[in-house]
Amino acid sequence: MIPAVELLASYWTISAGLPHTDREYSPFDFKDRVESASRAGFKGFGIWHADLEHVLERYSFREMKQIFDDNGIQHVELEFLNDWFLEGERKKSSDIRKQKLFEAAEGLSARHLKVGDFLQEQCSLPRVIDAFAILCAEAAQHGTKIGFELMPFAMIRTLEESIAMVEGAGSPNGGIILDLWHVVKLGIPYEDVCCVPMEYVVGVELNDGTLQGPWSLHEDTINHRQLCGEGEFNVRGFVQGLRRAGYAGPWGIEVLSTELRTLPLEELTTRAFRTTMAQFE
Secondary structure (H helix, E strand, C coil), X not given: CCCCXXXXXXXXXXXCCCCCCCCCCCCCCHHHHHHHHHHHCCCEEEEEHHHHHHHCCCCCHHHHHHHHHHCCCCEEEEEEECCCCCCCHHHHHHHHHXXXXXXXXXXXXXXXXXXXXXXXXXXXXXXXXXHHHHHHHHHHCCCCEEEEECCCCCCCCCHHHHHHHHHHHCCCCEEEEEEXXXXXXXXXXXXXXXXXXXXXXXXXXXXXXXXXXXXXXHHHHHXXXXXXXXXXXXXXXXXXXXXXXXXXXXXXXXXXXXXHHHCCHHHHHHHHHHHHHHHHC
């Protein structure tokens, strides 16, 4: 029996925050965002680390959790942790953020924490495996999962290496986040993605876009994604393949777009939900 579709409003899709700036936090109030996402039909909600700090200036974890519960939000996603596999000062800074995110994971009963790398750091696979295992063990103490987001900017950039990391770590609460955007940009065939054991998949994210563009990959990634069905990706094929493979978790919708950042909150949530659900019809 195919499970019911539950969508998660990933942070960047409905936040109007500006990635990689000092304005990564959302200009929309947290309670307003949750209520709008719920009205649209979402069962999950994402929070970025900079936004979390901003929200905590007004709301406590207890108040945030109550807002989630009042609006039927069942899946909470936290992000983002990088430098967790390094040493030195950057690792110390990463550990400080990690503890804040773990505190949030426990206080909000978060489903998972997204981790990865943005700088293509050079790191051996055995070292990454060990670091991932340690991170997952720590996360388990706070009742959450760790999802490694496979992307072109990470220290490991192939599906094979990502699977090797998860298998090597052997952590039941650790796995991969499969973002359609990164799958397309990395040129990974859908059939290869659908062969990944589903117990290794922590989450799936959907979006759309152009197969090629005149801008850099970085610019493409943070400013030119599109809502599902509005670009050139075969979103339906990706969805159908993963459902046949047995994926049964929530589906995130992650669209970083200059255009979307100009829209009112209610339009963001309703369009994101409607266009994504259409891919399951």
